[in-house]
Amino acid sequence: MSKKVTLHIPVPQVCISLFLLLLFCVALRIDIPVSWLISDALIRLVMNGVLVLALVPMLKTGIGLNFGLPVGILAGLVGLCVAVNFRMTGLAGLFYAMVISIPIAALFGMIYAFILNRVKGREEITATFVGFSFVPLMNFFWAVAPFSNPSMLWPIGGQGMRPAIGLKRYFAKSLNSLGSFSLAGVTIPLGMILFFLALCFAVHLFFKTRLGQAMMATGENERFALISGIKIRNMRTIAIVMSTVIAALGICVYAQSYGFIELYDAPMMMAFPAVSAILVGGSLKEKTTLTHVILGTFLFQTIYSVSGPVANDLLIPEVAEIFRLMITNGVILAALLYEGGRHKKI
Amino acid sequence: MKEAAIKKFKPHMVPLLFFVLSLAGLYFSGMSTGFVINEVMTRFVRDGVMVLALIIPIRAGMGLNFAVVVGAMCAQVGLILAVDYQLSGLSGLCFITLTGVMLSLLTGYLIGRCLNRVRGKEMITTIIIGFVGTGIYQLVFMAGYGTVITPGNPEMMLSRGIGIRNMVDLEMFRNILDTIWLVTVGDVDVPIFMIMVVILFAMIIGYLGKTPMGQTFKAVSQSNEKAMLNGIDTNRVRISAIMISTVLACFGHILYIQNIGMLNVYTAHLNTDIFSCAALLAGGASISKATIRHAFLGIILFHTLFIVSPQAGQNLFGNPALGEYFRSFVAYGTIAFALMMSSSRKT
Numbered sequence: 001m002s003k004k005v006t007l008h009i010p011v012p013q014v015c016i017s018l019f020l021l022l023l024f025c026v027a028l029r030i031d032i033p034v035s036w037l038i039s040d041a042l043i044r045l046v047m048n049g050v051l052v053l054a055l056v057p058m059l060k061t062g063i064g065l066n067f068g069l070p071v072g073i074l075a076g077l078v079g080l081c082v083a084v085n086f087r088m089t090g091l092a093g094l095f096y097a098m099v100i101s102i103p104i105a106a107l108f109g110m111i112y113a114f115i116l117n118r119v120k121g122r123e124e125i126t127a128t129f130v131g132f133s134f135v136p137l138m139n140f141f142w143a144v145a146p147f148s149n150p151s152m153l154w155p156i157g158g159q160g161m162r163p164a165i166g167l168k169r170y171f172a173k174s175l176n177s178l179g180s181f182s183l184a185g186v187t188i189p190l191g192m193i194l195f196f197l198a199l200c201f202a203v204h205l206f207f208k209t210r211l212g213q214a215m216m217a218t219g220e221n222e223r224f225a226l227i228s229g230i231k232i233r234n235m236r237t238i239a240i241v242m243s244t245v246i247a248a249l250g251i252c253v254y255a256q257s258y259g260f261i262e263l264y265d266a267p268m269m270m271a272f273p274a275v276s277a278i279l280v281g282g283s284l285k286e287k288t289t290l291t292h293v294i295l296g297t298f299l300f301q302t303i304y305s306v307s308g309p310v311a312n313d314l315l316i317p318e319v320a321e322i323f324r325l326m327i328t329n330g331v332i333l334a335a336l337l338y339e340g341g342r343h344k345k346i
Numbered sequence: 347m348k349e350a351a352i353k354k355f356k357p358h359m360v361p362l363l364f365f366v367l368s369l370a371g372l373y374f375s376g377m378s379t380g381f382v383i384n385e386v387m388t389r390f391v392r393d394g395v396m397v398l399a400l401i402i403p404i405r406a407g408m409g410l411n412f413a414v415v416v417g418a419m420c421a422q423v424g425l426i427l428a429v430d431y432q433l434s435g436l437s438g439l440c441f442i443t444l445t446g447v448m449l450s451l452l453t454g455y456l457i458g459r460c461l462n463r464v465r466g467k468e469m470i471t472t473i474i475i476g477f478v479g480t481g482i483y484q485l486v487f488m489a490g491y492g493t494v495i496t497p498g499n500p501e502m503m504l505s506r507g508i509g510i511r512n513m514v515d516l517e518m519f520r521n522i523l524d525t526i527w528l529v530t531v532g533d534v535d536v537p538i539f540m541i542m543v544v545i546l547f548a549m550i551i552g553y554l555g556k557t558p559m560g561q562t563f564k565a566v567s568q569s570n571e572k573a574m575l576n577g578i579d580t581n582r583v584r585i586s587a588i589m590i591s592t593v594l595a596c597f598g599h600i601l602y603i604q605n606i607g608m609l610n611v612y613t614a615h616l617n618t619d620i621f622s623c624a625a626l627l628a629g630g631a632s633i634s635k636a637t638i639r640h641a642f643l644g645i646i647l648f649h650t651l652f653i654v655s656p657q658a659g660q661n662l663f664g665n666p667a668l669g670e671y672f673r674s675f676v677a678y679g680t681i682a683f684a685l686m687m688s689s690s691r692k693t
Contacts, residue, residue: 067470084617118686125469126685133678139671144663160665273478316508319489326481333474337463 016280016299023306030313035185037306043189043302045174045294046196047257050250051274052297053196055202055242059278059288061239062219063116068127069271072247074138076103080252080261081161084170085147091178093171094256101248108134109244110275113237129269135268142263152261172259191203194255200290201251206242215239219286276300276328279335303327354526359682361630364647370673371654374661380533382653389649390642391524391537392605394544395598396622397641399591404636405555406587407567410623410681413457415476417595419483419617420449424600425609426487426514430498431438434518436664439604442519442576446596448525453479454592458585465570471631476619510611520607543601548638549596554590563587567634598622624677625650628685634688 027037058066062156064123070089076230088096112130119126142161147153152165166172186269206212218235225233246334251270255261278288311320372382398412403411424445426436457475464471491497491507502514526539554560565573568584573580599618603609624638629644629652652673659669 028607048618115686121466124467125473127684128470128473129678129682133675133682134680136671136675139674141670143665143667143671153551153681160667246522297681316489316506320510322481322484322488322677326478326485329474329481333471333478334458335466336471336474339464 002287008256010202013280013282013295014260016085017304020299020303020306021168023303023310024311027261027306027338030310032306032309032313033185037302039187040305041298043257044195045298047254048191048250048274048301049196050199050253050292050299051270051289052250052277053200053203054246055254055278055283056288056290057215057242057275059283060207060219060286061215061235062222062286063273064124064127064285065240065268065278066127066240066247067124067271067275068112068116068131068134069274070131070267071108071134071245072105072244073251073267073270074102075108076248076251077138077243077255077263077267077343078141079248079262080102080255081145081147081152081165082167084152084167084261085149087170088151089170089173091171094252097171098249098252099293102245103251105245105248106241110237111158112244113240116240116279117233117236118119121346131175131271132268134213135265136228147332162264163262163264163266165263167256167259167261169341171256175259193255199246200293203246204290211238215287218245220241221302272328272332273300276331279331285339300327300331349459349506349678356632357632357691358429360628360683361643361647364592364651365626366646368650368654369649371658375654375657377654377657378588379441384534384647385653386538386542386649387534388570388605389653390645391540391544393598393622393645395547395623395639395647396595396618397598398544399594399598400622400626401638401641402563402587403591404631404633405467405560405567406563406584407634408461408584408587409633410589410626411470411472411591412469412619413479413621414591414595414598414620414622415590416453416457416479417450418599418618419479420453420592420613421446421596421599421603422609422615423449424482424596425516425519425603426502426510426611428519429502429514429516429609432499435522435545439521439522442600445598446579446600447593450592450596453588454589455585457592458588461588462581464583467494473619479629480616482551483615487611489493502692512611514609514611514612516603516607516609519604522604522653523601538606540601547597548641551594552638559586603622620677620681621648623682627680631684632688633684648676 006296022032024037028034051073054069054072055066058064076097079097079099082100083093083097086096112127115130116123116127144159145161147161151169152161154162175192175195176189178189179194180187180189180191182188207216214225214230215238217228217234218230218232222232225235251267277296277300278292279296280300281292281294283289283292283296307323308320311317311323358545364508372379373674375548379385394416399409399414399417403409421442427445428434428442435439442509457472460475462469476615486495486508491510492503497510499504504509504511523543524537524540527537529536529538555563562573562578562583565578566580569690570580595618599615603614623645625648627642627644627649630638631644632639653674655676656666656669659672660666662668
């Protein structure tokens with residue numbers, strides 16, 4: 001296919017933006033302060049952005065959407081739990097959790113890569129179920145893990161982790177509050193945003209290196225890459241491990257902002273909003289850029305945060321949740337239908 | 347020689363594993379065999395048709411149809427409408443079936459159209475379709491009822507006047523089919539009529555496989571191009587496969603709910619896809635080959651394991667939750683494993 005330069009209107013993004021505008025108007029009508037909306041949108045951007053960023057390596061290497069994000073998330077949760085167990089506090093605690101979770105995520109990623117390398121062409125569905133089955137597997141671990149900090153164990157019996165562990169006394173909001181300042185009523189979490197941008201930039205730089213270029217070549221044309229002497233299997237493994245590690249970091253950022261570590265079945269469905277966000281940003285398979293990540297997360301998460309109060313005020317509170325579910329999956333379905341199947345390819 | 351033996355053994359690996367696990371679970375749970383047989387029989391009657399519904403899409407080469415949830419939702423819509431119009435007994439059941447089947451034909455057609463666009467990615471699409479369907483369904487009954495749709499039966503509404511209660515009691519439909527020809531042998535109740543219904547559905551599917559229509563499914567699954575050269579409209583064949591599957595799923599869910607006798611409006615259909623797929627695969631099916639034998643064997647093995655594992659977890663580790671985790675791991679893991687194996691066989 002030759003490179004065509006046409007005036008391309010990104011229909012999904014325009015639709016989502018218009019919808020967002022509508023929600024904003026409604027929000028203004030029912031007196032929800034704009035400053036609150038913007039502050040919340042900024043925090044949510046970073047809170048979920050790292051998880052969305054985790055999808056990039058696998059997309060660029062042509063493996064597809066990483067529906068198995070829970071694998072990385074679970075590794076991050078282990079790191080978080082270890083940090084809480086040793087009562088680490090503040091930013092140091094958060095970084096300790098991240099450092100602990102990286103090797104665990106790498107290990108999980110290797111196993112995950114071994115499975116995905118067997119199922120070329122059917123990675124997405126397999127990834128979904130690998131993610132789903134990792135969750136109950138880790139439930140065993142949560143139920144018997146030898147952690148000793150009583151604030152994370154069941155109050156009665158003293159064995160097994162609680163489903164939600166409060167981080168208030170440890171490192172909740174430690175990144176959120178780093179260098180955050182107020183501007184005309186809008187709270188700008190500067191440190192958090194810089195952290196996210198730095199991480200994005202690191203991924204960007206990685207894909208500029210020789211290794212990154214080889215991985216991108218694998219995604220663009222596997223046969224050509226093979227002829228050029230690139231070891232496809234290794235490239236795929238690296239991409240999957242990278243994706244898993246970033247997902248682990250992502251949940252650390254998410255948890256400190258949310259204020260709780262959620263264990264057990266909570267990570268089960270976490271991949272879908274992330275996937276949906278990157279698709280809203282306009283990602284199309286190998287041609288994924290960091291703009292897609294940032295734009296997509298911003299649009300998607302802002303809809304999430306605005307739809308809550310609007311639904312509360314106008315309709316019935318449960319509708320917000322149903323509505324989010326519909327947007328999340330509707331976007332993924334639309335993208336699948338838009339991309340088409342085998343016979344659409346050249 | 348050795349390779350041939352391995353090849354022959356491979357399809358039986360999963361059922362054998364399930365058999366061993368079930369036996370171990372039965373031993374450690376300390377449950378009486380009669381009780382377990384009773385339970386498995388109930389589950390067989392409840393879930394049998396739903397598992398059978400998965401066979402035809404697999405035959406047509408479309409993989410596991412996770413969109414059976416949509417069929418289940420169609421059945422639920424029929425049930426809720428019947429409660430709304432205060433119908434009961436057999437006439438109510440006929441109404442439910444009719445509404446359910448009409449809706450599932452329509453939704454099945456739409457799903458088929460979607461799947462024709464995404465060849466090679468059918469399974470992930472069916473999962474997402476199931477999620478989207480759930481969203482629409484929940485929105486209609488949570489927000490539509492009482493605002494756009496006027497309810498005829500105020501008893502099933504939430505006190506605020508919008509939305510249906512979480513639980514709708516189906517007193518008038520409870521076990522009306524299960525009690526026909528119920529025979530008690532020892533301490534085991536055998537609902538002969540229901541077992542015959544499940545077997546009848548199995549026979550219909552078996553018969554469909556032998557008709558020209560069934561042959562076209564097979565042709566489409568083997569080679570799309572060849573089928574097209576032979577003048578088969580592959581798109582149409584695939585749509586009809588999904589339509590049949592959705593209708594069967596609807597029937598299956600009606601049987602399931604009349605057996606339980608309660609309708610959990612917003613959640614009853616969730617996970618029906620996962621459990622029936624896992625049951626089918628436990629019987630030795632793969633994502634490209636499934637027979638009625640696989641379905642029946644799978645239901646028995648999978649549900650035996652399902653029934654005994656919490657109690658076994660309690661006895662072995664003193665924690666029933668571990669058994670719960672084990673069984674959800676088994677459900678998801680079986681599907682993940684089947685996906686892993688089937689692709690490796692291809693390359």
